[in-house]
Amino acid sequence: MKFNQLLVLLVGGAFFLAMMSLYRMLEMTQGVKLPHSETPAGPEDNDLSRLKQQIDKLERLLSDNNRLVATLRDSLFSRQASRVKGVAANVSSGSAHSQAVALPGCRLAEEMKDGADGVQLLDVYDLLPFDNPDGGAWKQGFEISYKGDEWDEQPLELILVPHSHNDPGWLKTFENYYQDQTKHILNNMLIKLTEDSRRKMIWAEISYFSKWWNNIDEQKREMVKRLVKAGQLELVTGGWVMADEANSHYFALLDQLIEGHQWIQRHLGVKPSSGWAVDPFGHSPSMAYLLKGAGLSNMVIQRAHYAVKKHFAQQQTLEFLWRQNWDSSPRSDITCHMMPFYSYDVPHTCGPNPAVCCQFDFHRLKGGRASCPWRIAPQPITEQNIKERALLLLDQYRQKSRLFRSPVLFVPLGDDFRFVESSEWDAQFGNYQALFDYFDQHPELHVKARFGTLSDYFGALHRRLNAAGTTLPTLRGDFFTYADRDDHYWSGYFTSRPFYKRLDRTLEATLRATEILFSLTLAEMRRFHGDDRLVADFPTSKHFQRLTAGRRNLALFQHHDAVTGTARDPVVVDYGTRLFRSILNLHQVLQSSAHWLLLSDKSQYHHDQSKPFMQMDDVMSAQDALPRKMPLKLSDEPRSLIVFNPTEQLRSSVVSVVVDSPGARVVDAETGRPMTTQISAVWAEPSRASTEHFQLDFVVELPPLSLVVYHVTKASVDSAHRAQYTFHRRGNPPAVQSEHFQVSSPEGPEADAPLSLSNKHVQIWSSPETGLLQKLQLRSGLLRRVQVQFLWYGTRTQTEKSGAYLFLPGDKGAQPYSSLDPPLVRVSRGPVFSDITSCFQHFSHTVRLLHLDGHAGRSLEISNTVDIRSEVNRELVMRLVSDVANSNRFYTDLNGFQMQQRRTLSKLPLQANFYPMSSAAFLQDAASRVSLLSAQSQAVASLRPGELEVVLDRRLQQDDNRGLGQGVTDNKLTASLYHLLLEDRRGGAQEVGGASVEHLSLLAHLISLSLSHPPMTMVTSSDSQVPKLHRFLPLRSSLPCDVHLLNLRTLEDSQKAESPSQEVALLLHRKGFDCSSTPDVELQCTWSVHEEVNLADLFFPLRFRSLRRSNLTLLREDDEPESARRQQTCLRPMEISAFRVELD
């Protein structure tokens, strides 16, 4: 197409869009008008506020329009530029798709489609036979040979790295481990490292380290600082915990890293440079991304599939540059060392033969508590045996060294909770020092050995690589699903203890919302006084401590035995209690922040701990109970409801409360405008409605990060639309008790007709027998079969059965769920939402359609409540069976940060084809994509084309021999929540060829955001005289739809501990998105073609007094100088950007 034609097209498009916007503006202005039958009292006041609201709205629209025009101008310029450069701008007759390709979020995916360099793990999986032959001494590997003269030129440089793996909770609670083991380890470390400057140690878990620090005196702290400065003690990774990488969400992964790094900076003044993750059960590139972004250059990982380790050992690629799938540059590269053998203990780290290596674990000397299972005990090193011992050990070192490209060899020395007693320090350090001295005295052995840290090792490695002029190979992909031996795949823990995996995300959403509102509150307070003072009565420090405790409890739960569901029952209760208390404490912070922000007259602010001004409307009664809505007593006096929108987008939502009256009226407190409402039954039993309580739902439009006030009053019974119900049950129609609702039970042929619901975007059909979904159709005409099924997995009949870690389902696979009694199916229809609920013995399942404009009406909300406490060795799954032709390809997210392609392989056992899902999975073919967006982590698989299944809960009576020593039988009543989204694909490729990089669509991103961050509802106390409240609108317009406000996190004061500083961490994540489903003009947000953005513009009218880009953990030394072009900065797609800001 000629450029002139393109210009005409674009200008025409701009004109059309402008006209559409004007039209929409008009429509919205009119929409504000009240239906005349419901004009409230006080006309003058209301007229004024209505006018004000209209002006506000127009202002917002104008600003949105400016952006839109800017976007169009930008795309015009970029096209012009590409034409000038002679780059083929592949523009086909102005299709929306080709326009979309120019956007950074999807340009990325297009770039990667040209083929990426380096090793792609998916290709390795296609290649490997997974035949598990016996490799001899190194069972899962091969015989390693060497001639003996390999080190004549360049001696073997050996670095032995002492470590102790301290789980912050597993068989014992965090506190008990600390008292029984950890504090002794650290106390002894101080003594034993000081004794000899050649001794070294690494430490990873800052949760333990900071606790110990609080308990030691200033003199000891000085000793620690000296050891750190001398390089004898190195803090590695520096996270609060050694985090799980499968179930954890990137918000929490980053937050626990920030918490740890900030602690280290404050108390030790250093920053970690190497990562250490030896126990997480599989590894994710999202973690590699965060480590790199936090300023680390190297990392060590351990638990990868034994067949992958063997292959990498053969190829000498156990050390590689780990690169993100979506990165076409080396920007995300981080040097990664993968341990070659089975475990991180001494028997599996000195070399390939554990029977030999175990003899060099001097903690297992005869007479001690530990011994070698290979039945050859270690001997203390003496003058008599030193030659034989040294040569035996050197042989292992030399064999191990053959698996790597450089002559530097990394050998860890440690295990779980090691170096507890003083004698163990002496045994390990004394005997190894004797061996090292022997090597030194025998130059003909060509080996230099010393104690070291990770920095010592990687420093030596990089020096050797540089000297040789070589670099490491590049690798892309992830290390799921882990198998440590045979067909023992660790896919069980993707689901174990699902109740707590859900609670984890509830705390995460609560923490983020509270962080943002707290930061905005402090900024508003400073601005209010005009002199940086805070409000005297506001419990600033107390709240900051609550926030810190919430951060640290969420951080603790990211530990690889916590969110994984692999701790002992009492430890699980300890974690659950921490999560539960944190949620309650954060609610206090949220409530008093909202209280101050909302008051029209700030002088009326008064904080009274015993009489909170407002409460959350849903309450959790215990750490293992699902939240419940607190019933509101209604009267003629208005009750104030405050709704916080924690997302950075203007959104249409449904707010749901429980009230004591079947008639209720909700108005916008400021304008008096009545809200669209629906009254539904609260079902005490599947077919018995409560006579006391009723569910009141109303539709709200919430500006980004706003607090909006609504008034709810009791009203006549016909004041709100009431839901209508139909009940179905095969053969046995239920007796329904519901005095306030219209109920019918169809009979005859009518009862056999499929159930159908629709809104203006989508129509669904469900089975009249089970109520379960069968197909859905979009307004575009796209029709897809998507059948919901429930199935059971059992476990093997052999001795080795499924447990907390392992999924060993046996040969039969899944069996259809069946129950003696047909399910009760309840269909409700109303103006706000309609849904179908199927009540089975072990679960109830609801599919709901919202009758909303905007993206909220585009997907189906699916919710399950599951109770399998009556079962033995069973796992319940929900399966979607569709006609999407995805062959064996599907996509799952990694930590909610990125999507990863999966290939279902028949050469692998069933349990190997399950993957972790934190927030999304999808199937696609050339015409359509079906996405399941999830509010919690669990296992997912696509075992046959068109299928997608998630594991809802698992109950397993036995241990699976990985040290836990118990089954998982503490099941609860457990909730899970999803959105199912069907989308048209235009220009989407068939699922063939190499590994493609795919992203969620913009629409899916927005739905996922809404799902993970629902509006939070608070109610004022019923007896309080409510002062005048005014809505809080911090942002003039939504952020661009591909920019996510990950956090606005108040940093600790560097002078005054446990107090907030004026500095805030602004964390933004620019999403990559799919371009084959066209960005829709109906989306209410905008996007830009440029990576450059102006933050002042994005966050208007919030102002930044200062703004510096920093690393992801906000380490001061990584701050960039403040840019000359203030507030103008680059947000690259897929990347998280961190800024240290002061809000004005």
Ligand SMILES: [Zn+2]
């Ligand atoms: Zn561990």
